[in-house]
Amino acid sequence: MHSIDEATSTAQPALTCLIVDDSAFMRLRLRLMMESLERVSTSEAANGTEAIQEYGRLKPDIVLMDIIMPGMEGVETVKKICEADPNARVIMISSLSHKEKIAEAKAAGARYFIPKPVTAEELRKAMNDVLSSPETNRSAGNL
Amino acid sequence: MRLDFVKAFVDSTTMLFKEFAGPSSDMSSPMMRPSPHAGNEVMAIIGLSGEAQGRVIFDMDLSTAVELASHMIGEPSPGMTPLVRSSIAELASMAIGRAISEINDNGTRLHMSPPTVITGANLTSDDQCFETLVAPINTAYGEVRVNITIQDLD
Numbered sequence: 001m002h003s004i005d006e007a008t009s010t011a012q013p014a015l016t017c018l019i020v021d022d023s024a025f026m027r028l029r030l031r032l033m034m035e036s037l038e039r040v041s042t043s044e045a046a047n048g049t050e051a052i053q054e055y056g057r058l059k060p061d062i063v064l065m066d067i068i069m070p071g072m073e074g075v076e077t078v079k080k081i082c083e084a085d086p087n088a089r090v091i092m093i094s095s096l097s098h099k100e101k102i103a104e105a106k107a108a109g110a111r112y113f114i115p116k117p118v119t120a121e122e123l124r125k126a127m128n129d130v131l132s133s134p135e136t137n138r139s140a141g142n143l
Numbered sequence: 144m145r146l147d148f149v150k151a152f153v154d155s156t157t158m159l160f161k162e163f164a165g166p167s168s169d170m171s172s173p174m175m176r177p178s179p180h181a182g183n184e185v186m187a188i189i190g191l192s193g194e195a196q197g198r199v200i201f202d203m204d205l206s207t208a209v210e211l212a213s214h215m216i217g218e219p220s221p222g223m224t225p226l227v228r229s230s231i232a233e234l235a236s237m238a239i240g241r242a243i244s245e246i247n248d249n250g251t252r253l254h255m256s257p258p259t260v261i262t263g264a265n266l267t268s269d270d271q272c273f274e275t276l277v278a279p280i281n282t283a284y285g286e287v288r289v290n291i292t293i294q295d296l297d
Binding site: 101 | 163212216225229230232233236238240243245247255257
């Protein structure tokens with residue numbers, strides 16, 4: 001898998017990214033950040049159930065996942081996605097960033113954790129880290 | 144009232160408002176009230192549960208909510224649109240989430256509900272029995288009051 005820097009500077013196909021957050025504001029913010037990186041195509045889901053459906057339909061290169069959502073919350077959603085696809089690359093982005101929550105995210109299959117509010121630079125670093133790691137071999141990242 | 148938790152909420156909220164509403168955002172003197180003094184047109188409510196229970200209410204005028212959210216979004220909003228509501232909810236969620244993470248890392252299990260945003264005229268809360276700390280935050284877009292109520296489960 002190419003890194004985000006390679007993807008934005010060569011003729012590689014566009015990276016696909018699924019943004020999962022119940023907050024329309026956060027989906028907009030993350031979409032603008034992702035689209036500021038060239039050759040990144042985004043889609044969105046507003047809850048865990050939608051996310052699982054969209055993941056199965058799109059098989060995106062990367063997933064940005066919130067934790068606090070009504071209904072199926074983020075950690076449970078990641079667990080289901082990673083059970084169905086062990087190669088799924090999920091970056092958790094949440095305002096809840098205590099050690100126990102990060103450990104839960106890691107156990108569910110997330111490969112990286114960014115506390116909100118996220119910056120474009122943090123997102124780029126996470127993308128590079130996760131995309132350059134071997135499949136089914138989780139990055140150390142900050143997990 | 145758990146003042147150590149209250150401090151975490153106030154510090155986190157002040158820091159986040161400086162980031163999202165501008166560096167001039169600052170808290171004026173907090174005050175204790177016998178119940179939440181929310182009386183403005185927009186309220187963002189987050190419930191707290193776990194080894195302590197309570198609630199945090201952010202309340203502000205409609206114009207403050209719209210202007211603050213417009214600043215966060217990066218373009219003017221015509222009124223209390225769904226995106227404005229979402230922005231205010233997310234601001235509250237980030238502020239309280241950060242504080243809850245600190246509290247959990249210090250050994251107290253505390254959970255938060257997703258934020259609920261309510262709009263209307265002269266909104267008030269019926270928590271008559273809980274003492275509340277009201278922390279006013281002055282921003283370039285108007286005042287936002289943070290009403291914090293939290294008690295140990297004893």
